[in-house]
Amino acid sequence: MIIINALGSVSNAVGIVSWFIILFTGKLPSGLAHFQTMVMRYTARSQLYAGFLYDQYPPFEFTMSATDPGTSPVHINFNPALETRNRLTTGLRLLWACYAILIAILGSICWFLSFFAVLFTGR
Secondary structure, eight states, X not given: OHHHHHHHHHHHHHHHHHHHHHHHHSOOOHHHHHHHHHHHHHHHHHHHHHTTSOOSOOOOOOOOOSSOXXXXXXXXXXXXXXXXXXXXXXXXXXXXXXXXXXXXHHHHHHHHHHHHHHHHHOO
């Protein structure tokens, strides 16, 4: 889980860099896309093992390719879109993220208030 946490932190930074690259060029570099697929593949395999969904320990391999190398019983393949990315929708994702964050904050406030309402009223 330590490796997943470290890979997740790097993946978040790569996602931000990828967003800017797509916004300005309209293309996603294959190295960044393959890194993201490697992180998703490794995370899925590790979490499946931790959840007792298969008993073979996931190999510590960091093969950065879209196709699965086939060394684990869990096969995860990706087909990232590298060319002709829509720059407008990529730019608008920042606005959509702001809306989602606002909804999450409002939901947390409602949960917090309802917790104390139930605590004090018993209903």
